[in-house]
Amino acid sequence: MSDSSLRHRIGKTTLTLRGPDRRALAEQVVTLAQRRHAFAFGNIGFDFVNLVGGPDPENAQPFGGTDSADLDRLGDLWLGLFNTATLPFYWGSYEPRRGAPDTERLTRTARWLADHGVTVKGHPLVWHTVQPPWLLGLDLDEVEALQRARIRDLVGGFAGLIDTWDAINEAVIMPVFANGDNAITDLARARGRIHMVRMAFEEARAANPTATLVLNDFDLSSAYECLIEGVLEAGVGIDAIGLQTHMHQGYRGEEYMHEMLDRFARYGLPLHLTETTLVSGHLMPAEIEDLNDYQIPQWPSTSEGEARQAEEIVRHYRSLLAHPAVESVNYWGLTDRGAWLGAPAGLVRADGSRKPAYDALEALIKGEWWLPPTPMRTDADGRVTVEGFLGDYTVSAGEHRAHFTLDAADSAATISVA
Amino acid sequence: MSDSSLRHRIGKTTLTLRGPDRRALAEQVVTLAQRRHAFAFGNIGFDFVNLVGGPDPENAQPFGGTDSADLDRLGDLWLGLFNTATLPFYWGSYEPRRGAPDTERLTRTARWLADHGVTVKGHPLVWHTVQPPWLLGLDLDEVEALQRARIRDLVGGFAGLIDTWDAINEAVIMPVFANGDNAITDLARARGRIHMVRMAFEEARAANPTATLVLNDFDLSSAYECLIEGVLEAGVGIDAIGLQTHMHQGYRGEEYMHEMLDRFARYGLPLHLTETTLVSGHLMPAEIEDLNDYQIPQWPSTSEGEARQAEEIVRHYRSLLAHPAVESVNYWGLTDRGAWLGAPAGLVRADGSRKPAYDALEALIKGEWWLPPTPMRTDADGRVTVEGFLGDYTVSAGEHRAHFTLDAADSAATISVA
Numbered sequence A, B: 001m002s003d004s005s006l007r008h009r010i011g012k013t014t015l016t017l018r019g020p021d022r023r024a025l026a027e028q029v030v031t032l033a034q035r036r037h038a039f040a041f042g043n044i045g046f047d048f049v050n051l052v053g054g055p056d057p058e059n060a061q062p063f064g065g066t067d068s069a070d071l072d073r074l075g076d077l078w079l080g081l082f083n084t085a086t087l088p089f090y091w092g093s094y095e096p097r098r099g100a101p102d103t104e105r106l107t108r109t110a111r112w113l114a115d116h117g118v119t120v121k122g123h124p125l126v127w128h129t130v131q132p133p134w135l136l137g138l139d140l141d142e143v144e145a146l147q148r149a150r151i152r153d154l155v156g157g158f159a160g161l162i163d164t165w166d167a168i169n170e171a172v173i174m175p176v177f178a179n180g181d182n183a184i185t186d187l188a189r190a191r192g193r194i195h196m197v198r199m200a201f202e203e204a205r206a207a208n209p210t211a212t213l214v215l216n217d218f219d220l221s222s223a224y225e226c227l228i229e230g231v232l233e234a235g236v237g238i239d240a241i242g243l244q245t246h247m248h249q250g251y252r253g254e255e256y257m258h259e260m261l262d263r264f265a266r267y268g269l270p271l272h273l274t275e276t277t278l279v280s281g282h283l284m285p286a287e288i289e290d291l292n293d294y295q296i297p298q299w300p301s302t303s304e305g306e307a308r309q310a311e312e313i314v315r316h317y318r319s320l321l322a323h324p325a326v327e328s329v330n331y332w333g334l335t336d337r338g339a340w341l342g343a344p345a346g347l348v349r350a351d352g353s354r355k356p357a358y359d360a361l362e363a364l365i366k367g368e369w370w371l372p373p374t375p376m377r378t379d380a381d382g383r384v385t386v387e388g389f390l391g392d393y394t395v396s397a398g399e400h401r402a403h404f405t406l407d408a409a410d411s412a413a414t415i416s417v418a
Helices: A004-009 A047-051 A071-081 A103-115 A140-157 A183-191 A193-207 A222-233 A253-265 A303-322 A356-368 B004-009 B047-051 B071-081 B103-115 B140-157 B183-191 B193-207 B222-233 B253-265 B303-322 B356-368
Strands: A010-018 A029-037 A040-044 A084-088 A119-123 A164-169 A212-217 A240-247 A271-278 A326-331 A374-377 A383-389 A391-397 A400-406 A411-416 B010-018 B029-037 B040-044 B084-088 B119-123 B164-169 B212-217 B240-247 B271-278 B326-331 B374-377 B383-389 B391-397 B400-406 B411-416
Touching: A004 A010, A004 A303, A010 A391, A010 A400, A029 A383, A040 A071, A040 A119, A047 A071, A047 A084, A047 A103, A071 A356, A084 A103, A084 A326, A103 A119, A140 A164, A140 A183, A140 A193, A164 A193, A183 A193, A193 A212, A193 A222, A193 B222, A212 A222, A212 A271, A222 A253, A222 B193, A222 B222, A240 A253, A253 A271, A253 A303, A271 A303, A303 A326, A303 A356, A374 A383, A383 A391, A383 A400, A400 A411, B004 B010, B004 B303, B010 B391, B010 B400, B029 B383, B040 B071, B040 B119, B047 B071, B047 B084, B047 B103, B071 B356, B084 B103, B084 B326, B103 B119, B140 B164, B140 B183, B140 B193, B164 B193, B183 B193, B193 B212, B193 B222, B212 B222, B212 B271, B222 B253, B240 B253, B253 B271, B253 B303, B271 B303, B303 B326, B303 B356, B374 B383, B383 B391, B383 B400, B400 B411
Parallel strands: A010 A411, A040 A084, A040 A326, A084 A119, A119 A164, A164 A212, A212 A240, A240 A271, A271 A326, B010 B411, B040 B084, B040 B326, B084 B119, B119 B164, B164 B212, B212 B240, B240 B271, B271 B326
Antiparallel strands: A010 A383, A029 A374, A029 A391, A391 A400, B010 B383, B029 B374, B029 B391, B391 B400
16 A cells, blocks of 8 residues: 555545444454455456356357366455456357347356356447357348347346446457458448447447446557547447457556556546456467467466566556556456467466466455455544555454445545444 | 550540531541540649749748759659649648748749649648647647638638648547647647547638548558548548558558558548659668658669669559549659658659659550540541540640540530631
C-alpha cells in the first residue's frame, strides 16, 4: 500500500463500531479482513464447463480452454486469485447443431461460479471465428436475423447470472478477415463495422438494459481508435473498451502499456484488459502476424521462462492497476493443460503445480494489495480507521461480524457488529 | 486501346457530320484528334506559384515543391502530360503572418493554370503539419474558429477557379501525431477525428456547394477504413476517398494496389490517388516509418534507378487505370529540383532533362491512351465512328472544326463542323 501509483485503488474509512447492545465497542481488539477486491481480477473459466456443467455431449472443440480433470484442485487454484470469470459462448461450440445450444451446461457452470462469489462474464456475442458450419451458405438477411436472435437469447436468458458480455469481438478485422470462410465476415463486409457493432449492442441492451457491454479487440492501433470514434459518433452505448494483450511474442513493457492505455482512456470509458497472457517458455517469433498461425507440437514451460513470466506478470499488473481508467484485468488461462495455442501461458503447469507467476500474482492480489485478518484496537469511542484496497471487508468482534465496503471516497460509518 | 482491362476508360461514338451548309460531309477525309483526357492525370503545380504568381514576399518554406526557374520549359513539360494541378495551401506557408494570406499569388497561379486548360485543386484545408507558428498557444475554441474561417475563406474565395479540395489531410494520425507541436493535433485530440472531418467538409460545402471534397490519407490500413465508416455513418458528405501512395521505399506492386483499391472501393465512392511517387535512385530503407525522418545530403538519380522508375510507372498507371473506381492519379512532383525529401522522385532531372519515366508516361497518356490528329473518311451519309479514351475531341474538315466528348455510354450524335 506504500505504492503511490496505486492511490486511486485505495480507500480509507473510519468505522464506529457498536455491539449487539448498541453500545460502542470501546477499547476492544477487533479483526478486520478483506473479503473481495472491487477491482475485477479475472481469468477464463472454460475448464469449469466440463467439470461443473458436465461432459460435452457434442464434443464441440473448446477454444482457449484446458481439459484438466480435478475440480477441487483447479477450483482452489482459480478461486485463490480471481473474482471474475469469463465463460465461452463461441457460437460454433455453443450451438454446433442449429437450435440445440449448450444452455444447461453453461447455466450450471455460471451458477457454480456465482455461488463461489465470482462475477461471471460471457464471451463473445458476435465474432467471426469459431462459427457453426450450418451458418455458411445462408443468405445475409438470415445470418443477421440468427445473429440477433442469438444475442437476445443469450443476454436475456442469462440476465441476473451473467450481466457482463463481450458484445462484439475484433470488429476492426471482421470485414477483412481472411483466415477461413465464415458468414459473419461476409455480413460485416456487406454492412460495415458500425452496423455490426450497433447490432450487437442494441440487441444486448434490449435484452438486459443493466448489462455491462464491452467492445473488445486485439487491434490496439489507430484503427481501433477510429472504430471507437465512429461507434460513439453513431450513438452506440458502449460500457467499456476491451483491450486484448496476448503477449506470446513477449511482454510489451510498461511504457507501451501506458501510452496505449492513455490513447484509449481519451474516450472517458472504463478500460477492460479482457485477455492477457505472458508465456513461461520461448517466445513466439515476432514475424507471426496471426497468433493462430503458430502451431508447434511442443511448447514447453522452462525454468528460465517461468522466472521471466513471474517477474513480468508483477510488472504488468502493477502498471495496469496504476492507470486509473483500468477496471479489470482478465488473464487468459490458468493451467498449461489444453491452453490456447498449446502455449505455456498458464500460471499453473500442466501437472497442476504452481508456477512462480502464480505465487507472484498471489503475493500481489492476496498479499501486498490485500488485508488479511488483522487485529486492531478501537479507541475510547469505539472507532477504528482502516485503509486498504477498494472492496468488501468484514470486521469481527468475538463471534460477531459485520460487513462493510471500502470505496474511493474517504468516509466514515457507524456499523453494528452483531 | 487493345488492353481489355481498360475497357471502362474507353468510349465509342458515331458522328454524323454536316458542313456549314447543313449538308452531310459525305465521303470526305476529316481529322479527329483528342484534346483532353476525362481522367484526371494530375501533378502538383507548386513550382508555378513562384514562377507565375511571383516571388514569395514572406519567403515561407515551400513544401513538396521545386524551385525551378524557367516557366516556359517547366510549363511545356508539365502541360505535356498533365491536366490537373494541385496547388499548395498549407496554412503555415499560405498565411505565415496572421491575417496576411498569400491569396494573390495563388490566384494568379490558379488562373494561369486554368487558362491553360488545367483543372486546379487545392491542398489541404485541414492538416496538422506546416502550421503557422502564431496558432500555437491559442485556446482550442479560437483555433477551431480560425480553422473554420480559413476553410470558408479559401473555398468560398476560390470558388469557380478551384472547385476541388483535399478537405482534410491525414486525419487517421491527426490526434496522435507526435512529430512536432501543433494546434491542430491538440484540437483533434480533444474533439476527435470525426469532429475534425465534419468541420472540414461542412465548412467547405457551405462555402462552395458544388465543390469536389476529398478525404485524404496516407494510412491505407484498416484504420482508414474504420475512419471512413465512422464518417459516413455520421452523415458527412464525402465526394472522393484520397489515397496517398508515396513509394520512396519501393513500388508496392499491382497485387497490393488492387487489393487496396478493392478495400476502399467498397464504399461506392470515387478513389483519387492523390499523391503518388516512385524514385529513380536508391530506395529509402524500409524501417523508416515517417518518410520525413529520412534526410540525407544527396539522393542522386541513377541510370539504373531511372530505368526501374520508368518500368514501374507504366505498371503503376496501367494498374490504377484498370480499376474502375479510380478517377484521378496525381503524381507528386515534376522535377528533382527541390523535390520533397530531396528524393529523385521527379519525372525530370534537376538539370531539366527528361527521365525515361517522363517518356514512358508520355507514351501512355499522350500515346497509347490518346488519339493524335487522325485522318478518317466519312461514309456516304457523312458518318464516322470514333473510339478512344474518354475525353474531349475535335473533328476538323478543312478549316472548320467542331468539338465533341466521348463518354462512357456508346452514343451517336450529329454535329456541325462549321
